[in-house]
Ligand SMILES: Nc1ncnc2c1ncn2[C@@H]1O[C@H](COP(=O)(O)OP(=O)(O)OP(=O)(O)O)[C@@H](O)[C@H]1O
């Protein structure tokens with residue numbers, strides 16, 4: 001069964017999102033800025049807080065991990081990377097390495113202080129918007145007031161600072177902002193070529209395959225993850241067809257699969273109220289705002305989350321529109337009633353793909 005598999009891959013893992021490459025392409029400038037700030041720790045000073053923002057797949061996580069891995073070789077400071085998913089309490093326990101039971105929030109903060117002791121510390125809070133969508137302010141408030149702690153917050157939301165409501169946090173957490181621009185096609189080609197050389201046996205990629213993946217990902221806001229997925233899925237298809245080379249046609253077919261994967265991921269990333277709202281849009285028979293509003297509030301009760309004002313709901317709908325998950329259609333003025341509009345699920349995405357993704361991640 002396993003004998004006649006085409007040997008295209010040297011190492012498939014190299015294309016996995018979890019793989020941390022030993023070399024970065026095209027992020028020299030960003031690496032330099034981050035390492036300059038963090039380097040203060042080598043002089044015994046606390047580096048300034050940093051906020052790294054850029055679109056999805058622009059290399060924020062990989063670049064930050066790369067710099068802190070280097071820094072760790074030179075310092076005994078406490079450096080801790082966490083994905084800031086969950087509540088302030090949950091994130092605090094990940095930083096402190098304490099179990100999630102039996103300690104109060106303040107106890108966990110004490111544990112963190114104990115760990116830092118009289119050293120300096122760097123805490124990377126990746127995807128910080130997730131925590132800020134909950135009660136994350138609370139953790140930022142305390143951490144940013146510790147004299148020996150530097151916070152590096154990462155987010156793909158340009159407006160992430162607007163998620164902080166507490167003015168006391170804004171006065172102690174004033175990060176230096178570092179922008180990661182989206183990659184262009186040329187940069188994506190470099191990233192893919194480096195990875196492809198480690199992933200594939202020589203000669204298995206037909207000419208133009210990497211360029212095509214890069215071009216398609218460039219259209220997708222320069223998302224390097226999308227580019228790598230495309231290449232990996234194309235290879236899977238080639239193997240399925242028992243080809244000994246990966247072709248441009250394989251990439252075109254891979255697009256559909258990657259698209260589904262992409263949609264799943266972006267839905268999993270939504271906040272709970274956005275997920276429920278999308279669900280309401282998908283399942284309402286009538287796509288008027290009033291009906292959707294009613295359907296949403298019914299779901300919200302079931303899931304034990306707060307119902308929303310009409311106004312807030314309209315904002316959420318606009319957000320979903322920005323993500324390309326719903327379409328808002330103005331259908332002219334109703335008599336004396338101002339503009340009427342309809343909200344429909346995206347016409348380019350299969351409803352079932354969205355429904356399944358929501359069910360899976362709720
Ligand atoms: N400059 C680069 N050199 C090599 N690989 C890269 C580079 N930039 C990104 N990658 C790869 O692309 C993928 C996406 O990068 P990464 O996870 O860092 O994106 P991100 O900006 O953190 O995205 P998100 O906002 O979705 O978390 C990863 O597999 C990463 O290894």
Ligand SMILES: [Mg+2]
Pocket residue numbers: 060061062126127
């Ligand atoms: Mg990331």
